[in-house]
Amino acid sequence: MHEEIFLPSTYTTGVPYDTFRKLRAQSPVTWVPEPAVGPWPAGPGYWAVFRHADVKHVLRSPDLFSSNLGATQIRDPDTPEDLAFV
Numbered sequence: 001m002h003e004e005i006f007l008p009s010t011y012t013t014g015v016p017y018d019t020f021r022k023l024r025a026q027s028p029v030t031w032v033p034e035p036a037v038g039p040w041p042a043g044p045g046y047w048a049v050f051r052h053a054d055v056k057h058v059l060r061s062p063d064l065f066s067s068n069l070g071a072t073q074i075r076d077p078d079t080p081e082d083l084a085f086v
Contacts (some may be wrong), residue, residue, distance in 0.1 A: 005048065006032055024050045039081075 034043030
């Protein structure tokens with residue numbers, strides 16, 4: 001379930017609300033690996049925070065939580081072929 005939130009294919013039919021509901025209940029803070037997707041290599045992974053109160057705490061506590069070592073995001077397509085893949 002954790003890995004599926006990273007995959008673009010998860011969102012082709014809309015936001016996976018049921019998945020997010022389950023994650024909030026079962027794994028409100030979880031490590032998400034970034035697998036290789038199509039032509040893009042695997043990424044370093046990231047922490048995902050799903051409950052509103054926890055997200056507020058993270059955003060309001062830069063002394064405790066930081067992305068200064070680098071952040072991760074869904075990669076922007078570099079070529080027309082990449083754009084077609086997305």
